[in-house]
Amino acid sequence: MRIGRSMAGLVLIAALAGCGGSGGGEPAGTAGGLEKTEINVGVVPVPSAAPLFIAVERGFFKEEGLSVRTQTIQAPQQVMPQILNGGIDTFLTSYVSLITISDSRVAGLKILTNSQQGAEGISGVVVAADSPVRTPAQLKGRTIAVNTVRALGEVTVSAHLRAAGLTPADVKFVPVNFAEQIAALKAGRVDAAWMTEPYVTAAKEDLGGRVVIDTLSGPTAGLPLDGWAATADWVGRHPKTAAAFQRAMAKAQRIAATDRDAINRIIPTYTQIPAGVAAAMGLGEFTASVDVRGVQKVVDLLAEFQITKTRIDAAQLVAAPPA
Numbered sequence: 001m002r003i004g005r006s007m008a009g010l011v012l013i014a015a016l017a018g019c020g021g022s023g024g025g026e027p028a029g030t031a032g033g034l035e036k037t038e039i040n041v042g043v044v045p046v047p048s049a050a051p052l053f054i055a056v057e058r059g060f061f062k063e064e065g066l067s068v069r070t071q072t073i074q075a076p077q078q079v080m081p082q083i084l085n086g087g088i089d090t091f092l093t094s095y096v097s098l099i100t101i102s103d104s105r106v107a108g109l110k111i112l113t114n115s116q117q118g119a120e121g122i123s124g125v126v127v128a129a130d131s132p133v134r135t136p137a138q139l140k141g142r143t144i145a146v147n148t149v150r151a152l153g154e155v156t157v158s159a160h161l162r163a164a165g166l167t168p169a170d171v172k173f174v175p176v177n178f179a180e181q182i183a184a185l186k187a188g189r190v191d192a193a194w195m196t197e198p199y200v201t202a203a204k205e206d207l208g209g210r211v212v213i214d215t216l217s218g219p220t221a222g223l224p225l226d227g228w229a230a231t232a233d234w235v236g237r238h239p240k241t242a243a244a245f246q247r248a249m250a251k252a253q254r255i256a257a258t259d260r261d262a263i264n265r266i267i268p269t270y271t272q273i274p275a276g277v278a279a280a281m282g283l284g285e286f287t288a289s290v291d292v293r294g295v296q297k298v299v300d301l302l303a304e305f306q307i308t309k310t311r312i313d314a315a316q317l318v319a320a321p322p323a
Contacts, residue, residue: 040105042091129208243322
């Protein structure tokens with residue numbers, strides 16, 4: 001499967017193909033005593049969101065008495081006023097974002113359900129074919145592009161630098177959008193770039209790019225990446241609604257974990273990722289249960305690299321499972 005140079009300009013954070021819903025009219029099952037039957041879900045249109053759209057498509061929310069509407073977001077930090085005032089009920093978030101928000105005390109957040117666990121081959125530090133950098137240690141003194149500073153890329157790269165005898169201060173992290181990173185490498189504006197799929201595959205084809213660090217291997221193997229969350233206050237006021245959301249998503253997560261064709265079909269409906277690319281790119285592991293020990297590892301890495309001030313107890317970040 002050739003991805004082609006058009007991938008260099010792919011914008012992964014794209015407008016949704018439409019505002020999703022679980023069907024018009026009054027949803028079934030409203031006699032179940034849900035505190036709220038219509039919820040607005042903040043969606044970052046990336047592969048991790050696929051189970052939500054599977055749940056909508058297959059009527060899992062409707063079975064639980066829920067009607068779901070989706071709203072495109074890029075990160076929960078950018079829509080925090082809407083989250084705090086109830087305009088957004090639940091949302092997709094990286095665990096790095098969730099932990100940093102909790103650490104800042106802007107909001108108390110709870111993880112309702114997991115989305116993806118990390119896997120080898122889906123993110124890494126990439127250099128151009130003619131780069132002299134062959135090992136992590138040779139990144140010393142180099143400039144590394146990340147999509148956002150003080151976030152997942154910087155944290156996972158730093159863990160691998162530490163393993164190579166370096167510190168984060170030995171490199172310079174600079175923010176460059178994923179869609180612009182290949183051009184930045186070609187022009188020599190950066191020495192390396194932390195990328196996720198499908199950009200890793202695109203860089204290999206367009207640049208002959210080489211991965212010098214697989215950032216979800218070794219010290220960061222299996223790191224939990226993201227999940228669906230809500231504020232602790234919202235969960236406290238809507239326990240039955242939260243449980244209904246969890247049950248619907250658990251069904252969809254199980255499909256995502258076992259049916260790659262279902263993922264391949266749904267991703268192009270809410271992103272700008274072409275069907276062929278969706279089928280070819282690497283994905284993490286979709287799981288229904290939250291890996292509390294893994295989330296604690298994310299907490300500890302953020303504290304170690306001084307991105308957060310405290311080591312939060314990860315168990316306190318997880319909502320109770322449905323009864």
